[in-house]
Each structure stands twice: as structure tokens, then as C-alpha cells.
Amino acid sequence: MDIRYDPNVMVGLGVPDDAGVYQLSEELALVQTVDFFSPNVDDPYSFGAIAAANALSDIYAMGGRPIVALNVICFPEKKLPLNIMEEILRGGADKAAEAGISIIGGHSLKDEEPKYGLCVTGLVHPQKIITNAKARGGDALVLTKPIGLGIINAAIKAGIASDETTQQAIELMSQLNRKASEVMIEIGVNACTDVTGFSLLGHLYEMTSASGVGAYISLSKVPIIPQAWQLLKEMNILPGTRANLAFLEGKIDWDSNISSSEQVMLCDAQTSGGLLIAVTRDRSDQLLEALHSAGIPVATEIGGIISDENRRIRVRKK
Ligand code: CO
Ligand code: CO
Ligand code: CO
16 A cells, blocks of 8 residues: 555645644544744743644644654754753643643754754544634634734844843743633634744635635734834844745735735744634634633634635735
8 A cells, every 4th residue: 555545644744734633543533743943032941832832732723632742852962051951841841741741752963053842642533623624604713812923033033122022922932722722622613723934824825725715804803912013113024924925925915005014914924823713603702702711812803714716815904
């Protein structure tokens, strides 16, 4: 048998989804993902926690429950003291513990620059996988964390972010999408993805393409970290965000009152962002209320899915 055609592969490389899914039995499927990157903040413990939360997020976005993880770490052991590596791993282990799982192994490699993340295994019922391919016309779109994290990360690197802004961003990026995922599983939703490097609009584009639908976003409803607007004025456009803008060129219908900096904001590359959820209109209030009660007050309806075979995304002001 050609292993590429293994019928137990339910979600694989052929589709741009958050994690791979492999069916084990009628009632059980494995959800697998790996994600690691170089430090986006100075504090090694926080970096470890952010990288772990970011990796776990892909399991949550699929409606899965993580069960176990492996460390992936690159470290310049001749250039940096080893206790920095220990702090990174401690941040990751604490975050995994918060997710209710153990890290049971991993691999380390010498490298010029530190990198860290996790390979995570989760479980899901094969009939309850939440892909990004089943958004339907009329669905509401809900976002569970504010955007602007890419700009703030760059400002932290450039040394122009205030301590308060830095701390707020670290808290947001370290926040697990666990509760948001548990709530969406409980309520029942059509599609979900987590918002990371491909930006809010990039990940929405993946969802609309995979689902064969269009969408609209109301800019005024999108939660945006207030300080990100000011920092946006002081920074050059980041390479990741520039790539997102280039990729989305011609794919988005911007209303004429949307400024170019507002366009940049919606294409800002996130780290460990929130869940973007498509939910039928009759459940959207229930979903929002449940997210708010679960301690996610920022969860907001930011737009909706439209039946449109041309799969256009419109960005309007209100
Ligand atoms: Co993802
Ligand atoms: Co990922
Ligand atoms: Co409320």
C-alpha cells in the first residue's frame, strides 16, 4: 500500500488545516501537530510558555484534547548559559501542566539561535473533528483574542514597547485556547482555526477557501490591542505581515474607507493568537455568553460567513 493513501488519514498535508488527524478506531482519532520558533520576548521562561501555548493551540483549534507532548529545542550552548535553556523548558513544562498534560521526551539540537516549541498529540472523536472546511453561509464569525501581537512583538524586539504593553502581550500569548475550545465543543460550531502567523485575514481566507464560502469582517468590531495602533505608526511593516499582504492582494474587497494602516493591522502576523470560530447564527449568542462566562471577555462577533461561490472576503468599517 502506498502510505500516502492510508484511508485512516482524515486530515493530512493536502489541506491547510491546523493539525493532522489520524483515525485509530470508530471512536478515536489522533490529532498531531508540531510548532516551534525563535524567541519573540526577552524573558526565557515567558518565551517557553508562549511557544508551548502556541503549539497546543492547533490541537484546541481542531476540537481535540491534548494528551501528551514532546519538546523541540535548539540552543547555542557555547554562546548562552545553560540556565536560559532550563528556563525555556520550565516555561513550556508549566504551560503543559496547565493544559493538563505531561511532556514525555523531546530532542535538542545545537543551533546559532534558540528555538523552542512542542510536538503535541491529542485525541478527538472522528465525528467531532472541527476543521476549517465547514463554515456555512449565514454563520457568525467569533474571535477569542485581540490582534496586534505581531506589531507588539516587533516593538519589544526594537526596545520601544513599554513594560506594561510587553507584559500584556506576554499574558495574551501565554493564554491557552483550552477554555475557548472546550466551550466551542460544548456549544457545537461549524468551523474553527487559530489565528497565528498568517494573520486574521489569512486564516479567514484558508477557512473560506476550504469551505467554499465568502465572508465579511466589520473592522470596528475586531478586538485590537490599543497600543498596537500607536506602535504601528512607529514601525516598519514586518516581513511576515508584508508576506501576508502580498498573498492576500486581490483576494480581499476593502471598503474605500478602510485605511492602509487598518489593512496592515488585519494582516498582522500573530503569535499564539485566539480561535476564529464559525458558528450558526442561532448559537452565536449562546457561544459568546459561554465564552464570556468562561473568563474570555474579549470574545467578540467580528463578522460573518456569506454564501458566495467566488469566495470573496469583504472588509467593511462597521
Ligand atoms: Co493553527
Ligand atoms: Co501551527
Ligand atoms: Co457577556
